[in-house]
Amino acid sequence: MTFVENRAVISGVGQSQIGRRIGRTGIDLALEAAERAVAHAGLSFDDIDGVASYPGPVAAEAGFVGAATHDVRDAFGLRTTWHVSGVETSGQIGTLLDAAAAVASGRATHVLCFRSVWEATAQAAGRAAALTSKMSRASGHSEFRMPFGAASPANWIAMYAQRYMHEFGLTREQIGKLVINSRTNAALNPNAIYRDPMTMEDYLNARMVSWPFGLFDCDIPADGATAVIVSRREATSGLARPPITIEGAGAALYERHTWDQRTDLTTMASHDVAASMWKTTRFTAADVDFATLYDGFSYLTTQWIEALGFAEHGKVGQFLDDEDNYRLDGRLPINPHGGQLSAGRLHGYGFLHEACVQLWREAGERQIAKDVELAAVGVGGGPEAGCMLLHLTD
Amino acid sequence: MAQAEGRMLPEVTPDSRAFWTGGFDGELRINRCQACRQWIHPPVGACWKCRSRDVAPEVASGRGTIAAYTINQHPWFPAFPPPYVVALVELEEQPGLRLTTCLVDVDIDAVEVGMAVEVVFDVQDDVALPLFRAVAA
Ligand SMILES: [Zn+2]
Numbered sequence: 001m002t003f004v005e006n007r008a009v010i011s012g013v014g015q016s017q018i019g020r021r022i023g024r025t026g027i028d029l030a031l032e033a034a035e036r037a038v039a040h041a042g043l044s045f046d047d048i049d050g051v052a053s054y055p056g057p058v059a060a061e062a063g064f065v066g067a068a069t070h071d072v073r074d075a076f077g078l079r080t081t082w083h084v085s086g087v088e089t090s091g092q093i094g095t096l097l098d099a100a101a102a103v104a105s106g107r108a109t110h111v112l113c114f115r116s117v118w119e120a121t122a123q124a125a126g127r128a129a130a131l132t133s134k135m136s137r138a139s140g141h142s143e144f145r146m147p148f149g150a151a152s153p154a155n156w157i158a159m160y161a162q163r164y165m166h167e168f169g170l171t172r173e174q175i176g177k178l179v180i181n182s183r184t185n186a187a188l189n190p191n192a193i194y195r196d197p198m199t200m201e202d203y204l205n206a207r208m209v210s211w212p213f214g215l216f217d218c219d220i221p222a223d224g225a226t227a228v229i230v231s232r233r234e235a236t237s238g239l240a241r242p243p244i245t246i247e248g249a250g251a252a253l254y255e256r257h258t259w260d261q262r263t264d265l266t267t268m269a270s271h272d273v274a275a276s277m278w279k280t281t282r283f284t285a286a287d288v289d290f291a292t293l294y295d296g297f298s299y300l301t302t303q304w305i306e307a308l309g310f311a312e313h314g315k316v317g318q319f320l321d322d323e324d325n326y327r328l329d330g331r332l333p334i335n336p337h338g339g340q341l342s343a344g345r346l347h348g349y350g351f352l353h354e355a356c357v358q359l360w361r362e363a364g365e366r367q368i369a370k371d372v373e374l375a376a377v378g379v380g381g382g383p384e385a386g387c388m389l390l391h392l393t394d
Numbered sequence: 395m396a397q398a399e400g401r402m403l404p405e406v407t408p409d410s411r412a413f414w415t416g417g418f419d420g421e422l423r424i425n426r427c428q429a430c431r432q433w434i435h436p437p438v439g440a441c442w443k444c445r446s447r448d449v450a451p452e453v454a455s456g457r458g459t460i461a462a463y464t465i466n467q468h469p470w471f472p473a474f475p476p477p478y479v480v481a482l483v484e485l486e487e488q489p490g491l492r493l494t495t496c497l498v499d500v501d502i503d504a505v506e507v508g509m510a511v512e513v514v515f516d517v518q519d520d521v522a523l524p525l526f527r528a529v530a531a
Contacts, residue, residue, distance in 0.1 A: 139405035144436045146402040147523055148496040150480045151470035156494075158464035159482055166462075166507045210480075211465040256442060260482050260494045261435070265462055 002248075003280040008100030009243035010390065011110070011231040012041025013356045018191050018224035018344055020120045026066020029225035030116035031075055037227035042240030043110055049081045050108030052099040052230075054092045054115050054348070056085025062126045064347075066116025066225055082108040090251035090273060091294075091380030092348025093388065096230060097249050103232040110235065115349040116225035123221055145259070154218055154297065156259040157381060158210040161299035163265040165212060170317040172212055175298050176203040177320050178334070179216050179341055181327055182295065186338025188328075188366035193220055193344040217298040222344030226353045244359055247374070248389035250277030257383045266314070267307070269385040270300075270378060274307040277387050285309035288389075289372040290358060291332060292351035294379045295339040304378035305334075308387070329369055336366050348379040352388070359392040400473025403518055409437045412451035417515030417522025423451040424485070433491045456513035458485040458526070461492055463505055479505055483526050499527045 014036025016029040038045055051069040058065060069085050072078070082102045084095050092115060099111040138146030150156060164170055180203060186192035198216065206215040236243045250273035255262050262268065278284070285308055293304035302316045310332060311319035319325050326334040337343045337354040344350070355375040357363045378387040406414050409425075413435075416423035425434045427441035428448040440447050463481040479497040484490065497505060498514065511526040 136402075137405040138402045139407075143404045143407075143410060145494050147404050147521075148480055148494055148525075149401065149466060149470065149474055149478050150494050151402075152468070154468070155464055155466055155480050159462040159480065162464055163462035163482075163507065208465075208467040210468060213464075258436065260492050261490065263490055265482070 001280055003246060004100050004104035006245055006247065007104040007233050008246045009231055009233050009236060010228055010246065010356055011236050011239050011243055012037050012039075012043065012229040012241070013353050014038070014040050014227045015191070015353055016225040018193070018222060018346070020193060020220070020222060021124050022223045023121055024118065024223060026063065026116045026118040026225070027071050027075070029118060029223060030067035030072055030114050030227070033114055033116065033225035033227040034072055034076070034112055037112065037229050040240065041110075041229045041231070043229065045076045045078060047110045048078055048112045050099060050102055050111030051078065051080055051083050052095045052111055052113040053085040054089065054095050055087035058087045061119075063117060063119035063122025063221070066118050067114070072112065072114065080108070082111065089386070090253060091384050091386030093352060093377070093379045093386045094251060096228065096352070097251050097386060097388070099230040100246050100249065103230055109232050111230045112227060113230055114225060114227040115347055117345065117347050118223040119221035119345065120223045152210070153382070154210045154213055157297045157299060158213045160265055160268065160382070161212050164299070167266050168314040168317065170302070172204065173200065174317045174320040175212070175217065175302065176200055177323060178301055178326070179203055179298050181323065182335050182339040183342045185328055185336050185366055186342035188364075189337045189343060190364070192338040192342050193222060194338075194342045213297060213299070216341065219296050219340035219345045222346060224344060224346050226346050226349035228349065228352055228356070241360055242392060242394055244356055245391045246388055247283065247391035248277045248281035250274055250280070250387045252276035253383070255383065259382050262383070268303050268381060269383050270303050270307040270380065270387070273385045273387045274309070274378070277389060278309070281389055283374060283389060287374055288332065288376045289370070289374050290336065290368055291334050291376040291378070292337075292355045293334055294348065294351060294381060295335065295341050296345065296381055298341060300381040301334065301339070303381070308376055308378060328366065333368050336363060336368060351377050351379055355390050359390060400471050401518065401523070402471060403521055406521060409439065413437060414521040416451070416453070417517065417524060420515070421453045422456040422513050422524055424454045424487070424491070425449050426452040433485070433488045435491060435493060454485055454487050457529070458483045458511055460505065460507055460509045460511060462507065463497070465502055477502060481505070481526065483511055493524065496525050497527065498525045
């Protein structure tokens with residue numbers, strides 16, 4: 001079994017300007033990323049016949065939704081045959097997996113997939129208003145959390161982390177090694193937001209947010225957009241670079257969509273999607289050259305490491321003790337760009353972008369030195385996750 | 395329970411009314427499948443285990459243990475100051491049946507997984523919030 005018969009590939013990627021409070025709209029950023037991705041692939045906008053985005057025009061906190069698919073289609077006058085966006089999908093890259101299925105089945109040939117956020121600018125503008133506005137009642141998914149002060153994913157995920165630490169002895173210092181590794185990598189990434197070196201002391205002494213999470217366990221709201229072109233393999237001859245095959249993908253969700261009812265609190269939906277991904281490929285975890293793993297909160301990366309099979313369940317602490325396992329020149333480099341913790345919350349798509357850039361050997365100073373042809377990408381946390389295995393052969 | 399002032403209150407729905415108002419009678423009411431007896435929280439209109447649509451609130455013991463917790467230090471709500479302990483309380487009725495809730499009247503440094511707790515209700519307007527406190531040893 002293979003994922004969509006290996007007919008879907010990535011032909012180009014692009015990112016907008018990225019930063020804190022840069023004062024540009026989400027649509028502006030989305031258009032910039034789209035222009036760069038289309039040019040990077042060696043395509044023109046006349047070739048684009050599909051558009052996919054996460055999450056689309058949904059009610060959400062300010063800046064979370066940068067642009068809808070219609071915004072980008074309208075702006076560039078695209079003539080498209082297939083479109084999708086949605087928040088009810090498998091992690092932030094779920095609609096991209098739908099795009100892969102769309103090109104494989106002939107509904108589109110080149111799909112522009114994007115994620116745009118401008119949370120840094122929007123939050124700065126809205127902060128004063130939010131403090132003075134009357135609190136409304138908690139409804140929908142937050143009805144059973146907000147009244148107890150569990151206001152943020154920081155709280156919900158901290159409880160998973162605490163239970164895992166209790167069960168398996170994982171320490172803050174071990175998690176901190178992963179955070180520091182990301183910061184070390186970010187120093188080599190000109191687009192990262194935080195590039196100053198971080199020591200273990202800095203990490204441990206940072207302001208506590210929700211124990212065991214301190215400030216540096218939480219990612220940074222950012223402004224920025226990422227675009228990825230998913231193409232049908234047969235349509236990529238003569239394009240700018242060799243296509244990256246979407247070799248495997250996982251979108252399985254097997255438990256309730258809640259943050260507190262998962263049967264085993266020491267696993268997450270990442271375990272469901274990873275298990276289903278490995279069924280779509282002949283490769284195994286041992287074949288993977290590097291990984292880009294979601295870190296909206298530091299602990300989520302440790303979950304991905306175990307879910308994807310890079311460390312045995314319960315043993316990620318030992319994995320983290322040996323930095324040769326995951327540093328840039330190690331056996332399995334993790335988050336060469338700095339992840340969302342240091343490079344900014346591009347909300348999932350940043351990990352996909354980095355995996356492609358590394359496979360094409362276009363990562364500049366942070367380029368992984370060894371040969372890399374197989375990358376694992378894991379995106380999401382809690383009850384929401386999606387993952388991919390990307391393969392480049394020349 | 396003065397700790398609760400400044401909380402964001404829940405929007406009570408037909409599905410959740412029993413849960414949010416049972417405390418006025420001193421009862422913790424949780425949805426339960428009438429076919430296979432599975433307890434279900436948060437309440438939904440079917441039983442995820444046997445798919446029966448016959449679910450209805452029943453009175454739970456209000457006793458449980460701490461499955462996981464976090465000590466929140468960030469002022470998410472200006473009128474609800476940190477630190478406070480958010481916990482997943484696993485009710486004794488069934489493994490995995492958990493409430494996200496707040497611990498009250500506890501020594502923060504003494505909180506641990508497996509600690510026995512019991513429900514106390516905090517009345518705010520039209521709802522009685524189920525909070526938990528340590529059971530005296
Ligand atoms: Zn049932």
